Amino acid sequence: MKSSGPGFPGLSGDWPPDEIARLLARVTRPGRYAGGEFNTRVKPGARPRIVLSYPDVYEIGVSNPALQILYSQLNDATPASAERAYCPWPDMAGLMRAGDVPLWTLETFSPVGECDLWGFTLPHELCYANVLEMLDLAGVPLHAAERDGEDPIVLGGGPAVANPWPLAPYFDAFFVGEVEGHLEAIVAAMQLDGREKRLQALAAVPGVWAPGRSAGPAQRQIFTGFSDSDPVLRPVVPVLEAVHDRVVIEVMRGCTAGCRFCQAGMWYRPVRERPVDRVVAAADRLLDETGCDEVSLLSLSSCDYGGVAEALTRIRQLRPGLRVSLPSLRIDSAAESLAGFAADQRGSLTLAPEAGTQRLRDAINKGVDEDQFDEAVRATFQGGFTGLKLYFMIGLPGETDDDVRGIARMAGSAARLAREIGRGRARLSVSVSSYVPKAHTPFELEPFAGAETLRRRQQLVRDAAPRGVRVNFHDVAASVVEATLARGGPGTDRLVEEAWRLGAHFDGWSEHFDMRRWEDAAAATGITLGEPTVSAPAWRDAVDARLDEDFFADELARSRDGELTEDCRDGACAACGVCAGEIGMELLA
């Protein structure tokens, strides 16, 4: 394998290939398409040739931790060569089509369409149109049924595979769950001769659901070696500024806080923690390997990581002035967590009460009370932080107008504390997103609030918000599309394809999202936006998430009764169904 380093072909102007250089001369941020990152791997002649993609622009995709894991493990621990391609920005996509230049990989500038296996990480529903855009730009037939011979096998993975129906016809197969323990089997399948043999072998890998080929749902795979493994120690280091421009260490996988709206909290069970020694050693190595000056301890709820205080302290001691961050803080332990930060790294942070009243927080199993909230806000500003963002959702099941006004009341309370303690320096903002019911959660069959209700409730928050507090809202129209796809059944793919053909792309970007395309697509396909296209959970026909239906029913009943369910890491087992055999929680002593 060639390692990255200096000595690239010189100044002759013959690199990259002429047809690509002509495009790069005409687009914004050409570095998105040129690769050249530190720790890039190139394995000439290696087979199978795998391309890994994240269906968004480079700066987003290169920060995705899952792709870093796959890239590292496939290149370093299997005979395969893994390269990368991200979704071209519309200016580049237009030029590629006009010039008939197919999508290329960053490592070798080879056509993506000539690879053996094309793997997509699917993070959320609003990137689905980009998947079709990338297939089209690569010259790969959109529908799996139309592929043959030399066409790559297209495999989807990631959290959005929780409901694969809206993309089912475009993928040859989906991998459900955590793939780390099955990469060798997938690579072995791709080493067979012929597309049909490869597909047969791939479909036999545990966790793989091949539409039209698999007899039943695929069981979500859980990486039982997580606690005994290192995080990625040779990550690709982007040369353009990425959204996460720091060392990222996954300290824990899974979360058992049990928030009833949270798909990730259900999907990544059970909780597995990495030992502090391993985390600290990885931080030391990664600081050397990347040259970054900030470390982020990644997980769904890093404050719950059993070694968080020790890890924060020891990592800060690795380098003078080193910044260490956590993606979010739990309100009920914020004051304790905040003490772990150095005085010179206190900027702004986010607290997520999620709902405006105690009743609704109990219904979603968030559980924090207003005293804890006030204490967390007080600790934030007393600790020297100058910015605080509060994150809420509207449209939760059982929500009333009073719950929504409660958001403004909590913001008002935080604003008072900011004025008293922050003495003019404290900035407070509120972010309000729209709740979208997701598959494999207790709320999976609850109704979506709908555009009219969400807009009216946004206005309620706007009208009641305290002066001087900036309130941001997510685009309701985008949430309507997300809600349609999140619980779309067989046939929803026609909506995605029609919207893409009408020009939908980068729907997660406000400057590119256009609701008219989705409305026109809905009219053409007879699908009602915002409504689930099925009454039963069709996703269970494709995906067995290992979560017990009785658990969901019980959680839904408890939600309606306003009853809390304990976190099973330090309370009673809620019988979610995940822990069985060798699969169970792995907690630090």
Add this chain to the structure above:
Amino acid sequence: MTFWIVSFARSGPARYLSHLDTSRVVQRTFARAGVPIALSQGMRPKPRLSLPLPLPVGAAGAGELAVVEVPEGVAMTTDALKALRAASPPGFEPLGIAEVREGHPRPQPLAAEYACLLDGDAGAIVAAVERYNETENAIRERVSPKGTRRLDLKDYAGDVVATSVEGGARLGFTIRYRSDGAARPQELIDLIAEWAEVEPAMRGLERLSIVWDHGLPSPPAGQRKELTT
């Protein structure tokens, strides 16, 4: 204070970096190589480094400079240069280091020689270049958020040499850097492309050489030492 004037080449994928991206690459390369950079004072210390002549996005450079302040006691050694080279991303290549003490004048560019390819009708491009070389004034407007500035490209860019190549022409020219600024290569190419009626999308832009005042070479005696590969 000790400053390292690091000469480097930028080519391959690194040619598509912006000025800020290139600064970050220098910073990260030093960090990976284990060579510390001095930090500024204040709540959010920043590494003290600068690139005295930004290289346009898409351009390769054969002899670029970065001025990096290192803490006292950091030795300029062959091992340090080797470590920087090993820690560099593809297309970014440290070539040498010159160490200067505080008070040594910072490198100032006087002129730089460029070459690029311009696609289109070679005859039309060559004719446009001849027109440029013969004209006395070539006034262009530079629009920025601060306002509109008129500049005469002839004050900053000397004669252009054009050679026909397959599918277009290869252009060579020199930009002069004056106390009131400089023309950008793209501004010159825009003018020639406009006159030639071709798309102003140059490719393969290369900065072949730079003439520095107080830079490399010809150091004031005794004030600095150099290390090259």
